[in-house]
Amino acid sequence: MSRWIDLNTPHGPVRAWRAEPAGPSRGAVVVLQEIFGVNPHIRSVTERFASEGFVALAPSLFDPVEPGIELGYGDAEAQRGVDLRNRVGFERAVDVVEAAADLLGAEGLRTGVVGFCWGGSVSFLANTRLGLPTVSYYGARSVPFLDEPARAPLMFHFGARDKSIPPGDIELHRTKQPAARIFVYEGADHAFNRDVDNSHYHAASATQAWQRTLDFFAENLR
Template sequence: MSTNAEIPTLDGDGTIPAYVAAPDGEARGAIIVQQEIFGVDAGIRKKADEWAAKGYLAVAPDTFWRQQPGIELSPYVESEMQAALGHMMQHDFDLGIRDIEAVIHWIRREKHVAKVGFVGFCMGGKIAYMAATRTDVDASVGYYGVMIDQMLGEKHAIARPLMLHIPTADHFVDAAAQKAIHDGLDDHPRVTLHDYEGLDHGFAAEIGARRDEAGANLADGRTEAFFAEHVG
């Protein structure tokens, strides 16, 4: 089973399954680990476990729980890739960000951890941007976020620090979209953008052939320092 906790929704109409990894001793802060389109898979659980080992309470919610809870799909199996894309296309992102808000509330009120960071990958990178514009999360990080160029009209609402990792050879985010992101956010006082020359989408995945070790280590080091400064 990929999840081990249930988090109430804001309106009480259901519970959000999540994988929770707790640190030894008191948490220095909390990190929400937002999945890619493939579910709360082994790679996402590994990321959560690593944050817990660094002293954070880590929570990875199951984004597609309303469609099909508990999915774990592979980007290397075509039928599973298409199923994952289908789940993303059917996902209600506006409702989903309310689920993220519910997770933030649960961490603060039930787990008594005041500072909360958010890190998301792929589709989760888009959600990281949305968390920065629509919630009171303390800091957000997005890896290779998709469709952020289409949401720049919300940038005025970014009140807490946001970091975005942008691989320049991302086959899901073309050069025009990357330019729009830079043009829209380079001068924002609370946004930090990092480009990764020649790297593609998924370069920081924990498992599989998409990972670029040097790029992943560089980005993850920046993320860790960012959360140490803004979350704890």
């Protein structure tokens, strides 16, 4: 079952898409959006986690500045997403993640975080600042924060062709986060998990990263 719920945060109410597993849960995952909002793609990712046995919750990180935003992938919409991302900022985004994790924790669920693009960088901060097990997909804005020590298990997925995260930046992740598991996918560009966008989706990489992500949460949310 999937539905919108209202999440209470320090910055006012935030909508969140919640998906429930059919049977007993294996834990909970907070799913963090790209710069396009909790759109149909992010909702489908949330539902995929539920189909694997996790309670999954995707908070609308833009709601503190502009509620109800769902964007497509054109240039104008991407620019609007960048503007909204900048207006929200990392501090407010992490506050929203904390509210989502607190809600799930109050239900007795061990909780991790997975994020994509901007959400990948927010998810990294959910690890260093909130102590949550984290999987980060192609978070291009994490480099300024890499000196923050990890406080929980951590995994990164990068595309080898992603110009927003060049090899030097990936190496910085290895150097500054030595305990993290880091995977680089040959043939994959930025947003290789976005299966609704043929210009970015890379099926082989997405499939392998997804299985590694499921294994990570199965191990760390027991």
